Amino acid sequence: MNGHIRITTLGTSHGSPTRERYNTSTLIEIPGVGGFLADAGTPVLASLVRKGFPIGDLKSVFITHMHEDHFGGLPDILKEWVKKMPREKRLTICLPEPEAMETIFAFTELAHQKIYREMFDIRGITRESAICFPELTVYAVPTDHFSMANQNYPSYALIFETRGRKILLTGDLNRDFHDFPVGTEADLVLCELTHYQLEKALPIFAGEKFGKLVFTHIGNAWHGAEAEARFRDMVSILPYPAVIAHDGDVFELP
Numbered sequence: 529m530n531g532h533i534r535i536t537t538l539g540t541s542h543g544s545p546t547r548e549r550y551n552t553s554t555l556i557e558i559p560g561v562g563g564f565l566a567d568a569g570t571p572v573l574a575s576l577v578r579k580g581f582p583i584g585d586l587k588s589v590f591i592t593h594m595h596e597d598h599f600g601g602l603p604d605i606l607k608e609w610v611k612k613m614p615r616e617k618r619l620t621i622c623l624p625e626p627e628a629m630e631t632i633f634a635f636t637e638l639a640h641q642k643i644y645r646e647m648f649d650i651r652g653i654t655r656e657s658a659i660c661f662p663e664l665t666v667y668a669v670p671t672d673h674f675s676m677a678n679q680n681y682p683s684y685a686l687i688f689e690t691r692g693r694k695i696l697l698t699g700d701l702n703r704d705f706h707d708f709p710v711g712t713e714a715d716l717v718l719c720e721l722t723h724y725q726l727e728k729a730l731p732i733f734a735g736e737k738f739g740k741l742v743f744t745h746i747g748n749a750w751h752g753a754e755a756e757a758r759f760r761d762m763v764s765i766l767p768y769p770a771v772i773a774h775d776g777d778v779f780e781l782p
Contacts, residue, residue: 534556534780535554535718549746555581563587564589564666567599589620592685622651622659655669667686669712670684671707672701693715695715700723720743742773742779756772
């Protein structure tokens with residue numbers, strides 16, 4: 529790996545996997561530090577294994593909100609960590625409803641695999657969050673995803689700041705796009721493309737200062753060559769490059 533920060537879209541589907549796309553997960557690798565997962569949809573462990581990423585290099589998992597397509601791969605991560613890592617090695621898991629982890633631990637143990645809780649540092653994500661690691665600080669920005677179903681549960685966009693670079697990952701948004709974190713300058717933005725109409729969001733995107741906009745969590749309307757051609761025509765008005773991600777795509781920041 530060169531000295532660049534590497535971002536891999538391991539899974540890029542919406543709420544259900546498709547023949548071409550796994551559930552959502554993104555790996556951010558910082559040279560000399562390690563890897564950080566943003567969301568952990570299935571089959572995230574298999575994606576890491578196929579990529580050749582050692583589980584021991586994983587430093588933390590961040591979950592943007594408690595929908596299964598974003599956290600369903602956590603049991604595999606827990607099991608692999610306990611099987612492969614020494615008992616004193618810790619993995620940090622950050623999520624907006626930390627009380628849910630006991631249920632996830634218990635589910636994992638249904639396979640008669642003891643999960644040692646002390647191997648995991650569980651942290652809650654809140655609007656006041658500034659979660660710090662060596663050379664990385666992660667900030668949480670509240671979103672309003674659950675109100676679409678008349679529910680009041682927390683959901684967050686995440687801002688990763690490292691080595692003078694900023695990565696914004698939106699998580700899932702509201703269908704009216706009112707909760708997009710406007711005014712967040714970023715070198716790379718990973719934005720979902722399922723729950724809102726792109727044509728209505730484009731004027732907002734056009735006013736933002738981004739280095740590159742990468743769409744992930746891709747809705748069915750944007751699957752296939754014809755849809756992607758329409759997408760490229762629509763985003764050509766933006767003052768920076770914008771692309772649809774696919775499983776396994778890699779983006780780098782020097």
